[in-house]
Every structure is written in C-alpha cells, then in structure tokens.
Amino acid sequence: DTGVSQNPRHKITKRGQNVTFRCDPISEHNRLYWYRQTLGQGPEFLTYFQNEAQLEKSRLLSDRFSAERPKGSFSTLEIQRTEQGDSAMYLCASSLAQETDGYTFGSGTRLTVV
Amino acid sequence: QKEVEQDPGPLSVPEGAIVSLNCTYSNSAFQYFMWYRQYSRKGPELLMYTYSSGNKEDGRFTAQVDKSSKYISLFIRDSQPSDSATYLCAMSSGQGLAFGKGNQVVVIP
Numbered sequence: 001d002t003g004v005s006q007n008p009r010h011k012i013t014k015r016g017q018n019v020t021f022r023c024d025p026i027s028e029h030n031r032l033y034w035y036r037q038t039l040g041q042g043p044e045f046l047t048y049f050q051n052e053a054q055l056e057k058s059r060l061l062s063d064r065f066s067a068e069r070p071k072g073s074f075s076t077l078e079i080q081r082t083e084q085g086d087s088a089m090y091l092c093a094s095s096l097a098q099e100t101d102g103y104t105f106g107s108g109t110r111l112t113v114v
Numbered sequence: 115q116k117e118v119e120q121d122p123g124p125l126s127v128p129e130g131a132i133v134s135l136n137c138t139y140s141n142s143a144f145q146y147f148m149w150y151r152q153y154s155r156k157g158p159e160l161l162m163y164t165y166s167s168g169n170k171e172d173g174r175f176t177a178q179v180d181k182s183s184k185y186i187s188l189f190i191r192d193s194q195p196s197d198s199a200t201y202l203c204a205m206s207s208g209q210g211l212a213f214g215k216g217n218q219v220v221v222i223p
Binding site: 033044056103 | 120122146148150155156157158159160163202204211212213214215
C-alpha cells in the first residue's frame with residue numbers, strides 16, 4: 001500500500017457532462033475526505049466519511065455533487081451537469097479516526113470544464 | 115472573516131536563510147495544527163503536526179502553536195532549494211481540516 005491513489009489524474013470535460021472521480025485510501029484508514037483546491041487557494045473541505053457513513057458535507061457541496069464510499073473502502077465523487085466553475089483540483093485524503101497522524105493526501109484529480 | 119488566515123504573499127530567500135511562516139485563526143475549538151508542503155501539481159504532504167499549544171522540532175523544521183493568541187508558526191532553518199514549495203497551514207477540531215491559502219516559498223541557490 002503506497003498511499004492514497006486517485007484516478008484519473010486529469011479530466012477535461014465539456015460543460016453539462018457528468019464526471020466521476022475515484023479515490024483509494026490507505027487500507028487501514030477508516031476516514032476519507034474530499035477537498036477541492038483552486039489556483040492560489042488552500043484546499044476547501046467538501047465531505048468526509050467514517051467507514052461507509054458520510055458524516056459531514058460542506059455547503060460547497062451543491063446537489064450536483066454526490067459522494068459514496070461503498071463498503072468503507074474506495075470512494076467516488078460524481079459531479080453532474082458540470083459548470084466552468086467546477087474546474088479545480090479535487091483532492092482525496094484519508095486518516096485514522098484519532099487524527100493523531102494527520103491526513104495523507106492523494107495527488108488529486110485536475111478537472112477542466114470547457 | 116475566514117477561519118484560517120495565512121498571508122499568501124510569495125517569499126524568496128537565499129539558500130541557508132531561515133524561513134518564517136505563520137497563520138492566525140478564529141475558531142477556538144481547533145486543537146490539531148498542521149503544516150503541509152505542496153509541490154506544483156501534487157497533493158499536500160504532511161510536514162509537521164502539533165496537538166494544542168507548544169513547540170515541536172523535526173530536523174530543520176520547528177512548529178509553534180500559541181493557542182492564547184490563536185497563532186501558529188513554522189520555521190525552516192538552513193533552507194535548501196529543495197524546500198521551494200507552497201506551505202499550507204491547516205487546523206482541525208476533530209472533523210475535517212481548515213486550510214490557509216498557502217505561502218509560496220522560493221529558496222534561491
């Protein structure tokens with residue numbers, strides 16, 4: 001297990017299309033987080049899971065966004081009817097429940113909506 | 115006012131200099147304080163982690179947390195060109211991290 005894996009690394013899509021990203025966390029981590037980062041800004045929290053339960057969602061997560069974590073393993077983030085404002089880096093992170101080791105981030109999926 | 119304020123101004127220093135970075139925050143519930151390093155087109159990498167107030171040292175890096183002032187700092191001694199990156203402060207009350215905007219640091223050989 002070499003860390004948090006995200007796929008795809010890059011995605012270019014036309015406005016109005018749906019996109020789905022995948023995150024594979026570190027296997028022993030039961031918390032999984034999604035963040036969004038735009039140029040020149042720090043990552044912004046979107047949502048997080050403890051095992052398969054989605055425990056918190058940011059107000060940034062409009063109804064076009066949905067995240068799942070079936071069986072508490074990998075997670076998917078889907079954006080429906082993409083808009084140009086959705087262009088960003090989508091980062092996934094995982095951690096142990098205790099948070100004492102911090103979060104481990106993946107390399108992200110860079111989304112460009114044209 | 116954002117929960118976490120980090121002056122995003124770029125910082126250029128000569129090799130060997132001390133780099134000093136800081137963040138302020140408004141949420142007194144924050145207990146976990148972190149510094150992440152992010153290289154271009156990569157995800158953030160955990161650099162330092164501190165629980166509550168105090169200092170923590172790891173090699174050339176020192177993190178300080180002053181909860182009474184709601185102020186955290188990161189110092190990089192003997193800076194190297196490989197330290198050139200964006201440094202992000204982050205903090206948490208236990209559920210999700212709040213990040214600063216990040217400081218781009220360039221260490222000039």
